[in-house]
Amino acid sequence: MTIHTVPDILGPMGIVPPYQFSPLQWKEGVTDYDAFQIQDGYRTYVLKKSSEQERTAYETFLCSVGRIAPRLCQSAEVDGETYLLLEDVPGNTLRTWTRSDLITVLDTLIQLQDKFWERRDLESFGYGYPAGLKDCQDRAACLNDPDMESAYSIFLDLYPSVPRTLCPDLLPSNILMQRKRVTVVDWGYAGILPYPTALARLIAHGEEDRNAAFSLSPLDREFAIHYYFTHFILDKGIPYEEYRRTLDYFLLYEYCGWLVRGDRHPGPEKAHQFRRHLARITEHIKGLQ
Secondary structure, three states, X not given: OOOOOHHHHHHHHOOOOOOEEEXXXXXXXXXXXXXXXXXXXXXXXXXXXXXXXXXXXXXXXXXXOOOOOOOEEEEEEEOOEEEEEEEOOOOEOOOXXXXXXXXXXXXXXXXXXXXXXXXXXXXXXXXXXXXHHHHHHHHHOOOOXXXXXXXXXXXXXXXXXXXXXXXXXXXXXXXXXXXXXXEEOOOOOOEEEEOHHHHHHHHHOOEXXXXXXXXXXXXXXXXXXXXXXXXXXHHHOOOHHHHHHHHHHHHHHHHHHHHHHHHOOOOHHHHHHHHHHHHHHHHHHHHOO
């Protein structure tokens, strides 16, 4: 396997020395050549190993939505691998945030989703509806619990009937705050999907623990759910009861993902996480209607 250096990747983009670069460290853990910060004079970029799926999302959706995402400056294919050169956007994560910040995040999501509401002509671009549906179906095979399987089957029946729009991968770690601007990074799993997908992902990853990477109290959780409804979904003619039931089943999908991603693996920490996630899913299923 050929290991490409930064000059190997930047050359096809038409960028030549002098420039400086340094590796970026990502929480998930990646190989040495996945992401670099590039300094070219007074400009700073992020060079990342990506996918055709993410490049398609940029070219299809993000050229017309303002500053919601980092600007795509260049892209290149090197030996079958896709690399993106992106604007380096400064900002703070959601480890510390205010109610005003939460409103800004929700307003940004609403602006984005209103623009692409029911654009089913675009649902094959990026990580679109066909890929999303397949992942939902694949997750069903990993549950191995009768109560979860029963509730999850209702989610699968519901999934095709829900209105669709552009959904970014709204993990808290993908959101950067700078004053009143929200920047969403990592668009590899963005596409035209059922509308609750993005909101469910955000609030499902909120923890009541104030020391968590994204702390979300029950009060703030309910605020986000009601704000999104009154400022967006209400105008789409969807009754609150239908919206809330649909969102609860998309939350079930997010919660079940914790079990699928490997928390069943042996080891004290993994075992503790599995029990905690299983308890949360069990409690959530009790509240489903």
